[in-house]
Amino acid sequence: MDDRIVQFIAGLRAAGVRVSLAESADAMRATGFIGVLNRAAFKNALRTTLIKEHKDEIIFDKLFPLYFGAGGPPFIPPEEALSEDQRKMLEAALRALAGELSRLLEMLARGQNPTPEQMQQWARQAGANRMRRPEQQSWLTREMLRQMGLEDLVEQIERLMEQLRQMGMTPEGQQAVWQLLAANREALLQQAQQFAGQQIAEQMAGQGRERVDEQALMQTPFSELTQTEARQLRHLVTRLAAKLRSRAALRQKKGSGKTLDAKTTLRANLRTAGVPFDLHFKKRHLKPKFALVCDMSESMHTVIEFMLRLMYEMQDQVGKARSFGFYDHLEEVSEEFHQNLPDAAIALARHRFPHVPYGTDLGHCLGVFHANHLDALDRRTTLIFLGDARNNENPPRLELFEQLKRRARRVVWFNPEPRWQWGQWDPGSGSSDMLKYAALCDATHPVSNLAELADAVDKLFTTR
Numbered sequence: 001m002d003d004r005i006v007q008f009i010a011g012l013r014a015a016g017v018r019v020s021l022a023e024s025a026d027a028m029r030a031t032g033f034i035g036v037l038n039r040a041a042f043k044n045a046l047r048t049t050l051i052k053e054h055k056d057e058i059i060f061d062k063l064f065p066l067y068f069g070a071g072g073p074p075f076i077p078p079e080e081a082l083s084e085d086q087r088k089m090l091e092a093a094l095r096a097l098a099g100e101l102s103r104l105l106e107m108l109a110r111g112q113n114p115t116p117e118q119m120q121q122w123a124r125q126a127g128a129n130r131m132r133r134p135e136q137q138s139w140l141t142r143e144m145l146r147q148m149g150l151e152d153l154v155e156q157i158e159r160l161m162e163q164l165r166q167m168g169m170t171p172e173g174q175q176a177v178w179q180l181l182a183a184n185r186e187a188l189l190q191q192a193q194q195f196a197g198q199q200i201a202e203q204m205a206g207q208g209r210e211r212v213d214e215q216a217l218m219q220t221p222f223s224e225l226t227q228t229e230a231r232q233l234r235h236l237v238t239r240l241a242a243k244l245r246s247r248a249a250l251r252q253k254k255g256s257g258k259t260l261d262a263k264t265t266l267r268a269n270l271r272t273a274g275v276p277f278d279l280h281f282k283k284r285h286l287k288p289k290f291a292l293v294c295d296m297s298e299s300m301h302t303v304i305e306f307m308l309r310l311m312y313e314m315q316d317q318v319g320k321a322r323s324f325g326f327y328d329h330l331e332e333v334s335e336e337f338h339q340n341l342p343d344a345a346i347a348l349a350r351h352r353f354p355h356v357p358y359g360t361d362l363g364h365c366l367g368v369f370h371a372n373h374l375d376a377l378d379r380r381t382t383l384i385f386l387g388d389a390r391n392n393e394n395p396p397r398l399e400l401f402e403q404l405k406r407r408a409r410r411v412v413w414f415n416p417e418p419r420w421q422w423g424q425w426d427p428g429s430g431s432s433d434m435l436k437y438a439a440l441c442d443a444t445h446p447v448s449n450l451a452e453l454a455d456a457v458d459k460l461f462t463t464r
Contacts, residue, residue, distance in 0.1 A: 005031060008067040009050065011201055015063065015134075017056045023049055042068075062134040066197035073187045077111035081180040086173045093163040102149045105156045108184040109177075119195045122147040128199040130216060135224045140196040145189070146420065157181055218451040222302040222416060230302070233450055237306065240450070241313030244458050287319035288461060291376045291408070292337075293369070295387030296325040296353040297360055301346060303416045306450060307386055308342035310457050317461060322376045326387075327353040330365035332373065360390065362433075363397035370400050374407060382460060383408040386447075388417050389434035396433040401440055410442040414456055419446050 009024050030045040043064060051060050078087045094101065094109060107114065114122075126143035157178075164174055214236060217229060225233065268278055292311070294304050311321070315338075323337040324330055336348040377383060383404060405411045415422065415434055422434035438444045445456035 002028065004067055005046070007201065008046070008063065011063050011067065012050060012056075012059065015059045017051070017059055019050050039068075063201070066134060066137065066201040073190060075108070075111040075113050075184045075187050076180060078109070078180060079111075081183075082173075082176055086169070086176060089164060089167055089169050089173065090177055093160060093167060096167075097160065097163055101156050101160065102152065104149045105153060105160065105181075108181050108188065109160070111180075111184065114188070114191065119144075119191070122192075123195060123199050128196070129203065130219075131196075131200045131203055133220075133224075133226065133229075134197075134200060135226060136220075137193065137197050137200055139221060139224055140200065141189075141193045144192045144196060148188075148192075151420070151424075153185070215451075218454075219449050221448045222306065222450075223299070223448075225302065233306065234309065236450070237309045238313060240454055241310055244310070244454065244461070245314055245317055247458065247461070287317060289319045289378075289381040290321040290384055290460070291381050292321065292323045292384045292386065293330075293365075294323065294325050294333075295360065295362075295385075296327045296349065297387075298355055300387060300416065301350070303414075303447060303453065304386060305342050305346055306453055307414070307447075307457075308337060308345055310454065312342055314457070314461075319380075322373075324369065324373065324376075325349050325353055326360075326362060326365035326369075328356055328359040328361050328364070329353075330368040330373075358392045360392050361394045362387070362389070362391050363395040363400075366397045366400040366404070370403060377404065377407040379409050381408050382410045382412060384412050384414065384460070385437070386414045388415055389413075389422070389432050389437055391431075391433050393431065396436055398436060398440065401437060405440055405442075411440065412456075412460065413437060413441045413444045414447045414453070415444065416448050417446065418448055 005027060006024075009019050009027070012019055027046055027049040030049050031042060034041050034045050036042050046064070047057070047060055051057055078090065082090065090109060094106060106112075122144045123140070125147045126140055128140055131137075131140050161174060161178065164177060169177075214232075217232060218236070220229060290311075292307075294300070294307075296304075311318070315321075321334075321338070322332065323334045325333045331352055333345075333349045333352070337345045339345075340348060401411075413434075417432075417434075421432070422438065423432050425431050434444075443459070445452065445459070447453040447456050
């Protein structure tokens with residue numbers, strides 16, 4: 001336990017908490033006297049000896065469960081939840097489906113806890129060695145579960161339950177098996193969460209107070225940025241946009257060659273019988289035109305801010321742009337977005353879209369856009385949607401989306417969720433319509449972090 005406390009103190013220091021050697025010694029003496037059986041007293045002893053400022057208590061509370069978590073409950077063995085006949089039938093069903101079911105489902109059904117080596121492998125495949133902050137625990141947990149194969153678990157459980165029904169298991173037996181699998185699945189989630197926290201704790205303890213790598217920061221999901229990291233990224237955006245702006249300007253310069261306007265040339269030279277013969281060239285409109293449609297849900301505010309910051313820095317490379325916000329209704333917000341700095345623009349626009357539980361209705365908003373704002377689209381305009389396409393089970397109105405596509409030059413979708421979440425059900429907002437919309441888009445881009453967002457914005461100026 002002393003080693004764990006030393007690692008915890010190193011983690012506090014890495015997070016910016018000042019802890020002296022004397023305070024570290026006090027923590028060792030206090031916890032040695034109190035012991036670890038009373039978790040609340042143990043935590044209070046560490047807090048009292050290590051924390052001097054109120055602002056550091058938040059960091060302490062975030063880090064403590066990473067270093068001193070309960071470890072997650074063990075799996076329930078079938079012997080404790082099923083009768084002997086039910087266990088035999090379950091084992092027979094597993095053998096009958098051998099090769100069709102994942103190793104994960106077999107472990108859950110047989111009550112076999114994952115080994116430390118398996119957890120370490122899943123964590124490594126999920127990128128645990130890049131995790132440096134407590135806020136990344138939930139993300140690392142999700143990635144570990146994905147490496148385990150949790151995405152396919154529901155379908156496989158249904159296949160197993162169907163096999164049990166065909167073998168004649170009673171409804172009561174099926175319910176008992178279902179409850180066993182559900183309980184062990186929940187235990188697995190808690191084990192993965194605790195293991196992810198331990199991995200991050202070890203990384204933090206080893207990193208000291210070294211400067212955060214900018215590239216790693218650009219890869220951090222917007223949803224997991226701390227306030228300090230968000231401020232760092234805002235400074236980074238200006239330099240990043242300068243590179244994108246230079247590349248866009250260079251592409252326009254390369255494509256600025258003259259094109260003969262034969263019709264105008266002939267008409268102009270008729271008046272002088274071609275003496276002298278003057279050539280006329282077409283004026284090329286190389287700068288793109290955009291119509292930006294943003295989801296104004298609370299979960300979207302950070303990605304919208306950084307999207308606006310990039311577009312604000314790139315505005316000299318844009319021919320014309322109009323902006324719209326949508327939630328349970330749609331309004332044009334071009335004035336707010338184009339005449340204010342990004343943070344002020346979002347604050348002004350948010351007042352026009354008050355939060356309503358389960359309020360997002362893109363299908364309805366597409367109808368409003370089609371009825372009132374078709375003048376924003378023409379054959380030179382790229383229509384950009386920025387949102388997660390979670391529509392609270394409302395009709396997606398794909399026919400309207402397709403009509404807008406026919407009127408615009410291109411339709412592009414920026415989604416802050418990773419691709420593997422597109423189309424996945426979410427308890428907060430229901431099903432995702434992203435795959436339905438994606439089939440009608442010319443391009444789709446995940447923009448969960450600044451690196452992905454910058455790449456997607458760069459492609460707006462690349463693709464013609």
